[in-house]
Structure formats: C-alpha cells, structure tokens
Amino acid sequence: MVGRRQTWGSKAFVYGTLLIIAFVWTLPTMGLLVSSFRSGDAVLASGWWTVLRNPAKAELSLDNYRIVIGSAGGNSRLQEKIRRGQENIKLWSAVLNSLTVTIPATVIPILIAAFAAYGFAWISFPGRRTFFIGVVAIMVVPLQIALIPILRDYIKLDLNGTFLGIWLAHTGFGLPLAVYLLYNYISTLPRDILESAFIDGASHFTIFVRLILPLAVPALASFAILQFLWVWNDLLVALVFLGAQNEVLTQRLLGMLGTFGTDWHLLTAGAFISMLLPLIVFFSLQRFFVRGLLAGSVKG
Amino acid sequence: MKQTSTEEVGRLTGILPWLGTNLSRLFVSLFVPAVTFYVLLVVFRFLRDGQAPQWVTAIVAIIWGVGGVLALFLMANLIIERFPAQWKRRLTPFVFVGPALAILAWYLFIPTLRTLWASLFDARGEKFVGFQNYVYAFTSKAMLESFRNNLIWLVVVTAFSVGFGLIIAVLADRTHPAFETIIKALIFMPMAISMVGASVIWKFIYEFRPPGAEQIGLLNAIVTALGAPPQAWLLKQPWNTLFLVVIVIWLQTGYAMVIISAAIKGIPAELLEAGRIDGANEFQAFFKITVPYIRGTLITVSTTIILFTLKIFDVVQSMTGGNFGTQVIANEQYSQMFRAFNFGRGAAIAVVLLLAVIPVMYYNLRQFAQQTEAF
Incomplete structure (x- = not known):
C-alpha cells in the first residue's frame, strides 16, 4: 500500500482512529495493573484513574503481590495481614501447580503428535488415509462430549485429581490439532532429503530424530505456544479433572472472585x-x- | 576329522549368535519395558501420595511426565530394532502413529459413543430412560434460556470481533510499519489473558456502588459523570448477557485482526491500483475488491469464533455463574454434571453441542478430501 497519495486529513483520521481503539483496548488492563499497586483502602475509596491525576499522592507499593504470594519480607504489619489471609489465598502454590500442569501438557502432545505426523506423512501402512480423515473429523468435536466418560474412567483408575490425569486429558484434547498442524508442515519437507537418508540405511526413528525434528522446529514452536496458552488459561478441564487438591491459577482466581469479591487489591494482583x-x-x-x-x- | 570339527565349530558359531540375538531380543523386549514401567509407577505413587515440599513435587512431576513419554518412545524403538527387517517394517507404523491414535480413541472417539449411550440413561447411569434427557435438553427453561443466550453470543461476538478486526486490519495497513506493529500488538494482547483473568478485569469495570457513593467501577464512573444513575450492570436482564459478550469481543478481536491482516497483505497491489484507476473510491475499493478477495479468510475466522463462542464457559462461570438470566449451554452442562450430578442430562447437553458442530466437521472433511486426492 506504499506510494498511494494520502491527504493529511485521511492520514490523521486513520492514525487517530487507531490510537483511540488501541487506547480503549488497553484501558481495562491498565486499570487492573494500577489497582494492583494500590492499598486495599485506596482501591475502595476512589477509582484507579484518580492516581493518574495525582501520581505523587498515590502511595503505590508491591504489598498486594507480597500478600497474595505469602511473603512479607520482614514487614511485620504485612506478616500479620498474610497470617490472617493466608489460609485462603495460597497463590504461590497455584503458580507451581499451573507450571506442573502446563509444561508436560504442552510437551507430551507435541512429542506424540510429531511422531504421528511423521508416520502419516512418510510411512505407508494400511488404513493411513482413513485414520487421518478420522483425525480431521475429530478436530472440532467439543471436549464437553468427553468429560463424563473420562471422569468415570479416572475414578476407576484412581487418576482423578492427579497431574498425570490432567496431562493426558490436555494431550487428548490438543492432539487432533497438533497432528493436523504438524502433518501439514512435515509432509511438505523435500522428499529427496529423506530418500538419501534411506539409501544410507537410516531407520525411520533415526531420520525422525536427526532430520525431521530439527527441520520442524518452527511448526513445533507454533503449536507449543498455542497449547501453552490454552492449557495455562484453561479453567474447565482443570475444574473437572484436577479438583480442589491441586488447584491451578485459574481455579484459584475463580475462588477468589467468589470469596474475596470486594478485595479488589488482592484480586487484581x-x-x-x-x-x-x-x-x-x-x-x-x-x-x-x-x-x-x-x-x-x-x-x- | 578336521573337516567335521570345523563344521561343528561352524554350526556352533551359527547357533551361538542366533541364541545370542534371540536372548537379547527377549531380554530387551521383556526386561526393559518392565524396568521402565516399574520406575514410572514408583514415581507416580510418590507424586500422588508423597509428602515432599510442593516445589520438589513440581520439578519431579515435570521431569517424570516429559521424560516418561520420551522413555516410552525410545523403549518402543529399542524393541523393534531387535526384530527381523520384515517385522520391523510392519511394526514401525504402530510405534509412530499408534500412541496418538490410542489417545484419540480413548479421549475423543470412544467417549463420543459412550456419551451418546449415557444420554439415554438416568442421572446415575443405571436406568434406561429413552429420550427423556433430550426432552430436558430441548424444552427446559434453563436450556431454552441457554439457547437464546448462545445465539446472542454467536451472532454478536462473531459480528463485532470480525468487524472490528477487519476495520483495524485495513486501517493499520495504511500506517507506518512500526506504528502498525505496536497498535496490533496492543489490540492482540488480550489473546494471552485467560478468560478468568479477563473476568477479574471486567468485573472491576462493571463494579456497582449505590447512588451517591464514590464509583470505583469505570463504567459507572462514566455514567454518573454524565449525570445518569449508576447501574448494577451484571444483574440487569436481558442486557447483562451483552456485558459479558463485550469481554469476549475484547479478547477475540485481536485474533480476527491478525488473521485478516495477513490476508490483506496478500492482496496484489496492482488489483487495488487498477480499481482506483477505474475510479473506485476508498469505500468501493474496500467492498468491491478487499472484502471479496479475503472472503475465504473471513469465513474461516468467523467459523473459528463461532465454534469458540458455542462452547463459551469460563466467562459466564466466573462473572455470574450462569445466574440472572445469563446461562449458556456449556455452563448448564457443567451445572448438571457437577452441581446436580445428573450425568444423563449432562451427556444429552454435550450431544447437543456435538450436533451443532457437525456442519463444520462436514465442511472440513470435504475441504480435506478435495485438497488431498493423492494422499
């Protein structure tokens, strides 16, 4: 779109509109961020935007973050506050749980999907097309359909509430898209690279590990980010399969929205x-x- | 004499390697899996029942989960490497594709059939009740309310996300690249935020204080500054659903914008230039050239957002819990399963969601069949 004549008026209109939209889009997050640095009393007494009017008087601090994480750092007033609230917040443990859920739930499906994508793309076996059509079909199936049967299996297998259980669930729900994306990438890699490797006597496994995985890094990274954000931000799968003992961040926040409904300073932090x-x-x-x-x- | 001994030696050296390879085959295919599974099981027990500090459990769990899957693949390869070439060729696809197909079967394919079956039974899955759960799913007050709200969600979220996304993408395309990057990143950013996090952000914006009190919610502060009385936005039916919808528009516009923007960059400059030479103004160029050219992208983006809003759950669960007339299908399903413990109804509602996506499934399969004649 370079080289088109643009009048000053239209240029100003385009830039101005975009600035306004970007401002409106950022404003909600700004409010959250500013409030998370204000004291509980201040948040309840006046709107967060008053801070911008008079930044010198605002008294911003990291206290709310210290309270929700449960680390006072020598401040006795804060220690007292944490002692009173600690039973209910436990955000640090939720952070650890979120990490424990998210990292394997991102890596496991990628690994399994990469093997499968290679298999579909480069190994011929009976039923290949049928199975792959199955993967494409199942991609849009809502995960709600699986909740009840899988929950029953988990109760029987004693997997309910375990990390293994939720990793496998996220793996199952993420796999169709992962196989599809990685297949699209891996199947377009140049065929002669593989053929020369075969002539040298390399096995499928060696070719996959030495040649295909390094070449597929961009596709692996793309899916890794999608899956990471999806798992980290997930609420439903965690509520169903993880339950209360290993609560992740989204569950903890949901709980805080209920029990700490008016403690906006802690909620925002x-x-x-x-x-x-x-x-x-x-x-x-x-x-x-x-x-x-x-x-x-x-x-x- | 000499001859026979060499023959014997020859036979022996023939038997020994044979015995050797088969023993090592047996050893590898039995011992290695046994050890692997045993180690994995011991660590699993430790993780489930252990009393170690949480950060230790976290690190062990991550290593165990990631390493375990790697170990299983390596083990499978180690075993089939020992087999004769013909068997190796037969077994290789199982090692590569087998795990994925097994998990898909367990987590999606078989559950679909089991949910269909469970939807014909009562709350505890014991007594056959025919289509009674479907009568609930299509005629109960809660479900009719959910259908109405889901329809509002689908139409409003899709229309506004795609509409805003298109406008922003087209406008940003005419600005300086650095400016475009920054603006797009700011609008795209909510995509990284969880729906629960977004709910905290917006619940704070909708916060209500009685008239006369200092309003700390942004929306009521604006309304009172304009001289109107403050409102309890989330309680006001039927408008409260729209206030929840705004949150998801805020989250999804960035997605639509990014995809549409990529499509717009693909429009050949000559095409637009030719249109302008023929006397088209900006609006005509937009509606007659840009929109038709990226029609496929618009359909894909809309479909993705429709599928997403069809299953909308987190926002409703954290903002209103489905109360005050804001219930949606996915949240009603959750309530039936985990509040009412009525698995039959929960299953029937899940089937309703499945029915709704079947057209998309059909379309995807047709596209796939057309693209891959030579598969």
Missing part, C-alpha cells in the same frame, strides 16, 4: 500474576504464535 507468564511468552514469541494461528483453523 492475583490476576496480574496469572497473566504475567502468558504475556511474556506472547510478546517474546509473537511471530510463532501468529504463524500457529494462521495454520490452525479450529479446535474442539
């Missing part, structure tokens, strides 16, 4: 902690994320 890691991943790997979104249409 907690919410921002839950957003921190996804935002870092998002901004540092945005390129891969966009590529993943472009490649993958829909997921169940």
Whole structure:
C-alpha cells in the first residue's frame, strides 16, 4: 500500500482512529495493573484513574503481590495481614501447580503428535488415509462430549485429581490439532532429503530424530505456544479433572472472585500474576504464535 | 576329522549368535519395558501420595511426565530394532502413529459413543430412560434460556470481533510499519489473558456502588459523570448477557485482526491500483475488491469464533455463574454434571453441542478430501 497519495486529513483520521481503539483496548488492563499497586483502602475509596491525576499522592507499593504470594519480607504489619489471609489465598502454590500442569501438557502432545505426523506423512501402512480423515473429523468435536466418560474412567483408575490425569486429558484434547498442524508442515519437507537418508540405511526413528525434528522446529514452536496458552488459561478441564487438591491459577482466581469479591487489591494482583507468564511468552514469541494461528483453523 | 570339527565349530558359531540375538531380543523386549514401567509407577505413587515440599513435587512431576513419554518412545524403538527387517517394517507404523491414535480413541472417539449411550440413561447411569434427557435438553427453561443466550453470543461476538478486526486490519495497513506493529500488538494482547483473568478485569469495570457513593467501577464512573444513575450492570436482564459478550469481543478481536491482516497483505497491489484507476473510491475499493478477495479468510475466522463462542464457559462461570438470566449451554452442562450430578442430562447437553458442530466437521472433511486426492 506504499506510494498511494494520502491527504493529511485521511492520514490523521486513520492514525487517530487507531490510537483511540488501541487506547480503549488497553484501558481495562491498565486499570487492573494500577489497582494492583494500590492499598486495599485506596482501591475502595476512589477509582484507579484518580492516581493518574495525582501520581505523587498515590502511595503505590508491591504489598498486594507480597500478600497474595505469602511473603512479607520482614514487614511485620504485612506478616500479620498474610497470617490472617493466608489460609485462603495460597497463590504461590497455584503458580507451581499451573507450571506442573502446563509444561508436560504442552510437551507430551507435541512429542506424540510429531511422531504421528511423521508416520502419516512418510510411512505407508494400511488404513493411513482413513485414520487421518478420522483425525480431521475429530478436530472440532467439543471436549464437553468427553468429560463424563473420562471422569468415570479416572475414578476407576484412581487418576482423578492427579497431574498425570490432567496431562493426558490436555494431550487428548490438543492432539487432533497438533497432528493436523504438524502433518501439514512435515509432509511438505523435500522428499529427496529423506530418500538419501534411506539409501544410507537410516531407520525411520533415526531420520525422525536427526532430520525431521530439527527441520520442524518452527511448526513445533507454533503449536507449543498455542497449547501453552490454552492449557495455562484453561479453567474447565482443570475444574473437572484436577479438583480442589491441586488447584491451578485459574481455579484459584475463580475462588477468589467468589470469596474475596470486594478485595479488589488482592484480586487484581492475583490476576496480574496469572497473566504475567502468558504475556511474556506472547510478546517474546509473537511471530510463532501468529504463524500457529494462521495454520490452525479450529479446535474442539 | 578336521573337516567335521570345523563344521561343528561352524554350526556352533551359527547357533551361538542366533541364541545370542534371540536372548537379547527377549531380554530387551521383556526386561526393559518392565524396568521402565516399574520406575514410572514408583514415581507416580510418590507424586500422588508423597509428602515432599510442593516445589520438589513440581520439578519431579515435570521431569517424570516429559521424560516418561520420551522413555516410552525410545523403549518402543529399542524393541523393534531387535526384530527381523520384515517385522520391523510392519511394526514401525504402530510405534509412530499408534500412541496418538490410542489417545484419540480413548479421549475423543470412544467417549463420543459412550456419551451418546449415557444420554439415554438416568442421572446415575443405571436406568434406561429413552429420550427423556433430550426432552430436558430441548424444552427446559434453563436450556431454552441457554439457547437464546448462545445465539446472542454467536451472532454478536462473531459480528463485532470480525468487524472490528477487519476495520483495524485495513486501517493499520495504511500506517507506518512500526506504528502498525505496536497498535496490533496492543489490540492482540488480550489473546494471552485467560478468560478468568479477563473476568477479574471486567468485573472491576462493571463494579456497582449505590447512588451517591464514590464509583470505583469505570463504567459507572462514566455514567454518573454524565449525570445518569449508576447501574448494577451484571444483574440487569436481558442486557447483562451483552456485558459479558463485550469481554469476549475484547479478547477475540485481536485474533480476527491478525488473521485478516495477513490476508490483506496478500492482496496484489496492482488489483487495488487498477480499481482506483477505474475510479473506485476508498469505500468501493474496500467492498468491491478487499472484502471479496479475503472472503475465504473471513469465513474461516468467523467459523473459528463461532465454534469458540458455542462452547463459551469460563466467562459466564466466573462473572455470574450462569445466574440472572445469563446461562449458556456449556455452563448448564457443567451445572448438571457437577452441581446436580445428573450425568444423563449432562451427556444429552454435550450431544447437543456435538450436533451443532457437525456442519463444520462436514465442511472440513470435504475441504480435506478435495485438497488431498493423492494422499
């Protein structure tokens, strides 16, 4: 679109409109961020935007973050507050649980899907097309359909509430899209690379590990980000299969919204902690994320 | 004499390697899996019942989960490497594709059939009740309310996300690349936020204080500054559903914008140039060239957002819990399963969701069949 004549008026209109939209889009998150640094009394006494009017008087601090994480750092007033509230918050343990759920629930489906994608793309076996059509069909099946049967299996197998249980559930629900995306990428790799490797006597396993995996890194990264954000931000699968003993961040936040309904200073700090890691991943790997979104249409 | 001994030696050296390979085959195919499974089981027990500090459990669990899957693949490969070439060729696809198909069968394919079956039984899955659960799913007050609300969700979220996304993408395309990058990143950012996190953000915006009190919610502060009385936005039927819808529009516009923007960059510059030479103004160029050119992308984006909003759950669960006339299908299903413990009804509602996605499934399969004649 370079080289088109644009009048000053139309240019100002375009830039102005975009600035206004971006401002409106950022405002909600700004409110959360500012409130999370204000004291509980201040949050309840006046709107967060009053801070912008008079920043010198605002008295912003990290106290709310210390309280929700449960680390006072020598401040006795804060220690007392934490002691009173600690039973209910336990955000640090939710952070650990979220990490414990998310990392394997991202790596396991990628690994299994990469093997499968290679198999579908480069090994001929009876039923290959039929099975792959099955994968495409199952991609849009809503995961709600699986909740009751899987929950019954888990109760029988004593897997309910375990990390293994939720990893496998996220693996199952993420796999169709993962296989589809990785297949699309791996099947377009040049055929002669593989043929020369075969002539040298390499096995499928060696070719997959030495040749295909390194070449497929962009596709693996794209799906990894999609799956990471999906698992980290998931509420439903965690509520159903993880239950109360290993609560993840989204569950803890949901609980806080109920029990701490008016403690906006703690809620906002907690919410921002839950957003921190996804935002870092998002901004540092945005390129891969966009590529993943472009490649993958829909997921169940 | 000499001859026979060499023959014997020859036979022996023939038997020994044969015995050797088969013993090692047996050893590898029995001993290695046994050890692997035993180690995995011991660690699993430790993780489930252990009393170690939480961060220790977390690290062990991560290593166990990731390493365990790797170990299983390596083990499977180790075993089939020992087999004769013909068997190796037959077994290789199972190692590569087998695990994925097994998990898909266990987690999606078989559950679909089991849910269909369970939907014909009573709350505890014991007594056959025919289509009684479907009568509930299609005629009960809660479900009719959910259908109405889901329809609002589908239409409003899709229309506004795609509409805003299209407008922003087209406008941003005309600005300086650095400016475009920053604006797009800001609008895209909510995509990284969980729906629960977004609910905290927006519940704070909708916060209500009685008239006369200082309003700390942004929306009521604006309304009172304009001289109107403050409102309890989340309690006001039927508008409260729309206030929840706004949250998801805020989250999804970035997605639509990014995909549409990529499509717009693919429109050949000559095409637009030719249109302008023929005398088309900006609006005509937009509706006659840009929109038709990216029609496929618009359909894909809309479909994805429709599928997403069809299953909307987190926002409703955390904002209103489905009360005050905001119930949706996925949340009603959750309530039936985990509040009322009525698995029959829960299953029937899940089947309703499945029915709703069948057209998309059909479309995907047709596309796939057309693309891959040579598969």
